[in-house]
Amino acid sequence: MPIEFNELKQLSKEARDTSNTLRKELGEMPHKIKGNFIAFFGRQFNPEYKWNCALKPLWSGFYIKYNDLEMMVDPGINILERAERIGVNLALTNTLFISHAHIDHKNDANVVAEIVSYRKDAELNLLFSQNSLDDRAMSHYHSSSEGTNLVLLDKNNEIELYGGAKLKPIEVLHSISGAYGFVLDLNGLKIGYTGDTGFNVTYKTTDGRELSASEKITDKKEIEAPGVFNDKLKKVFSNVDILVFNLHDVEFRKHTKHNLYHSTVSDAVEVLKDSKIKHCFFEHFNPYGGGLGVEYPKKVNQYIKESTGKETTLIALNGHVLNLNNI
Ligand SMILES: [Zn+2]
Numbered sequence: 001m002p003i004e005f006n007e008l009k010q011l012s013k014e015a016r017d018t019s020n021t022l023r024k025e026l027g028e029m030p031h032k033i034k035g036n037f038i039a040f041f042g043r044q045f046n047p048e049y050k051w052n053c054a055l056k057p058l059w060s061g062f063y064i065k066y067n068d069l070e071m072m073v074d075p076g077i078n079i080l081e082r083a084e085r086i087g088v089n090l091a092l093t094n095t096l097f098i099s100h101a102h103i104d105h106k107n108d109a110n111v112v113a114e115i116v117s118y119r120k121d122a123e124l125n126l127l128f129s130q131n132s133l134d135d136r137a138m139s140h141y142h143s144s145s146e147g148t149n150l151v152l153l154d155k156n157n158e159i160e161l162y163g164g165a166k167l168k169p170i171e172v173l174h175s176i177s178g179a180y181g182f183v184l185d186l187n188g189l190k191i192g193y194t195g196d197t198g199f200n201v202t203y204k205t206t207d208g209r210e211l212s213a214s215e216k217i218t219d220k221k222e223i224e225a226p227g228v229f230n231d232k233l234k235k236v237f238s239n240v241d242i243l244v245f246n247l248h249d250v251e252f253r254k255h256t257k258h259n260l261y262h263s264t265v266s267d268a269v270e271v272l273k274d275s276k277i278k279h280c281f282f283e284h285f286n287p288y289g290g291g292l293g294v295e296y297p298k299k300v301n302q303y304i305k306e307s308t309g310k311e312t313t314l315i316a317l318n319g320h321v322l323n324l325n326n327i
């Protein structure tokens with residue numbers, strides 16, 4: 001029997017109504033996680049997809065709910081599925097922090113803004129640097145739509161957020177300009193986030209000189225070893241209760257700029273030891289060990305734990321939730 005166009009019109013109306021009902025429901029739904037929390041979203045992961053397991057991880061992202069503050073940090077790819085899996089309703093987000101405009105930190109920023117628009121009278125504070133804006137951390141449409149408020153990060157300006165929270169942007173040293181971490185003060189509870197950064201002010205060259213890590217490097221083959229540790233960053237990040245540390249590598253790699261802008265295990269140990277940190281969460285390090293499986297990253301975490309005597313957690317494939325009410 002031929003299909004009548006009227007039937008399509010009817011189905012189209014039903015589909016639209018269903019979709020609108022779901023949007024409304026999402027806009028009003030609480031998180032599945034109770035109370036105040038920090039939730040790490042983990043990875044898009046299925047061992048059957050070997051490229052997903054082995055290639056460069058692209059999946060940053062964690063969420064801080066503290067009273068009226070609903071803050072999404074660094075939404076990497078496939079944020080929708082990962083948020084739903086861990087029990088976070090992204091529509092409740094009122095603050096979106098992007099540390100820098102690399103794909104694993106900003107890819108789904110527009111998705112978050114889109115989902116937030118399902119909430120009635122939604123307001124969304126966007127926190128990123130001028131460099132990240134220039135690098136198109138978000139689309140013009142999503143960063144300037146009604147209810148959004150762009151606050152450019154500036155290392156000298158503390159930002160007042162919802163629920164009495166205060167965020168101090170911390171400028172870090174990464175392979176892209178204008179990269180930031182933060183120290184978030186939640187009525188006395190301090191959460192630090194390193195973002196992606198190296199921890200060396202200088203590096204040693206093959207012929208025994210020591211050069212600045214923040215100046216233009218003409219010959220990367222000269223890079224032999226890390227130099228002076230960045231005490232400023234150490235001081236800032238060792239003075240928090242909870243630290244989210246983006247851990248990239250086990251050791252400093254020679255003849256490449258990589259570890260001037262990305263952290264190593266020894267950087268983590270240096271920041272953690274003798275610090276006041278109660279709990280450190282390692283983000284970024286591939287929890288499937290780049291294809292080797294879960295044992296290797298567990299050993300990395302165990303090594304840092306034993307070297308520092310600190311409580312440490314390397315975020316697993318399925319993410320992790322910490323309740324902030326009992327801290
Ligand atoms: Zn990066």
Ligand SMILES: [Zn+2]
Nearest residue numbers: 102104105196
């Ligand atoms: Zn990254």
